[in-house]
Amino acid sequence: MRKKLRILVAKPGLDGHDRGAKVVARALRDAGFEVIYTGLHQTPEMIVNAALDEDVDAVSMSVLSGAHMFLFSEVIKLLKEKDAADIAVFGGGIIPDEDIPKLMEVGVAKIFTPGSSLKDITGWVDTHVQSTKQ
Amino acid sequence: MSKDLQENLKRWEKETLSPALAKKSERKEEFTTLSDHPVKRLYTPLDTQEIDYTKDLGNPGQYPFTRGVHSTMYRGRLWTMRQFAGFGTAKDSNQRYHYLLKQGQTGLSVAFHMPTIMGYDSDHDRSRGEVGKVGVSIDTLADMETLFDGIPLDQVTTSMTINAPASILWAMYLVVAEKQGVSWDKVGGTTQNDILKEYIAQKSWIYPPRPSMRLIVDMMEFAKDNVPRWNTISISGYHIREAGSTAAQELGFTLADGIGYVQAGVERGMDVDTFAPRLSFFFNAHSDFFEEIAKFRAARRIWARTMKERFGAKNEKSMMCRFHTQTAGCSLTAQQPYNNVIRTTLQAMSGILGGTQSLHTNSLDETLSLPTEEAVTLALRTQQIIAEESGIPATIDPFAGSYFVEKLTNEIEAKALEYIDNIDKMGGVIEAIEKGYPQQEIGNASYKYQRQVEEGEKVVVGVNKYVDATNQEVPILMISDDVEKVQIENVQKVKANRDQAKVDACLQNLKQAAQGTDNVMPFILDAVREYASLGEICDVFRDVFGVYHDPKWL
16 A cells, blocks of 8 residues: 655745645645645744655645745755655745746745646645655 | 515415425535535525624624724725735835835735844844845845835835834834934834744744733833834635635634734733734735625624623724725636736725725736736726726725624524633633644644545636646746845945944843833834844844744644
8 A cells, every 4th residue: 555645834934924825735634645834934944954854755836925946946956965856846926927947947846826726736646745764 | 584585485485485496406415604604595584584783783883893994985085005015135125115116005915035034134044045136125224224215104104014023124124214304103014923823824934922922012112102103913715715724713712812902902001002003914815706795794793792892992993993904815826817807806895895894805926936027017006996997985885784704603603602612611822823723723724625626526717727837938937046145245245344342232121121021012113223133133032032943734
């Protein structure tokens, strides 16, 4: 049997708008994943440490403050440095279309823009996130 | 009459309605508002017979102000058209303000970037990637001087959306006025300064609730004696609604916050009528047209009664729920963004029909980025068309007496009072926040709504119905990363050129005041005059008061 995937839902940066992150976290939990929520105002370092401590398979981040380029890149860079590049990073928020290819280039697996359905998100996790365990 | 009417209605149901329903059933079994409040097929005089016009509605400008806070409303003066704006450096935003004033906007409203909101300077490590993105970066008095360059502060009123560090930004504004030669009794405006709703909904806090409340009461006290035209707190339901609450929750939690501030002022020993007239409110205008109008009307009635009966206010100005309205950002869609213009128009109409004192209409591109100048202009024109062409402002509270709107006003009032009552039973709003009561109620409501959208029970045009794969492209405003570099240079230059010994002394004095019980405002003003930065002043408070962390429940 496939092991239950563990997902870290994180709110990086200074922005406090957590409606989206919490709704997605609940939907992932209801879809049968194990969900860990970081709480607000996390630095990239805090998120990466939490991802390693909690031994997660993916990190999901919600950014509405316009700081997505820096925050996503930084988390991915730190994961690589900690030899944890197999942890998938995906997310959403107020992210202009033209920034999405740039985010994919730095290694973000998927960006969900406003209006994405919860089913799309949970379905994507189910199909695309691989367990980081043997 | 009511007996005749009851019989008349029974006959109508039997002879007219039933045959029609037998032929074709209605579109849905149950009709509800956006907030899931049940809506009946028909409202009649039977629904409003308990209303006493004088006692429950009153004429405009008369207690309990259900029909409006002014006797002439928009016949006397239109609402203030106040578009929230700010981005990049102070220089960038100053240009936008001059543009908006030239377009006929009648008040300013400052949006700050996240580092300012959270009390960090632009050169702080936590500010990386965030400088100038969602608002203007203000680190020191020098930035504030640039922001209002060429704008005489006795001729505009300014609203500042700032909460945890509100006292500092207000001090900077007051010092700019001082330098322009404008005396403080001529300075008007609003600081949002509503920390309670930060813990509940928007989550931009710095210090824990109790010391935060002390800073707010210090501001109320200082304004009362020195800046009499300043609205010290804009008690905000807007963010509560944006976080996913229902209309009744927005009303209940916001008014409970209001009660919390008044209580704190009274506990400081101030006579309620000396500070309550300067409290104002800020509500959301969401998409359910009648529900919103009812909410605004209910807000005025509840606040008037609360102030009179609970706090013994005698000045009618203390009882008036004056409020700003913003259309619902969370209702806007990235799909088919031009539809947002129509949503915003309907929402703006509900705010005006609900008797708002000022209004921000969202721009069509705000689910994608901060608005472009073209998009903001269209949003402002929306208000101007309602004001000048629609005929709506010609008469006061035109929905009064509508069986439906009056009934809905009563029902939303009752639901809001229930939330206020629950909070009272917990010991007050701070205790309720510490228990997570409003936060969890809102979380549940937002998740439920999202599920309803998923199931198609609630329709969002262009998202779950009438979907169109062809993408409407709209131009968007991008904030260059150069802003960060420029602003870091700005703040470091200011820090290098000031009298550091004076700054240190001011910060030391401020620390002592914070540790004691003196009003901190004069000490903040002194520090600001010497160009102490926002981050440095917040660090003093962080040191004395500690910082707040959110409970990690979902």
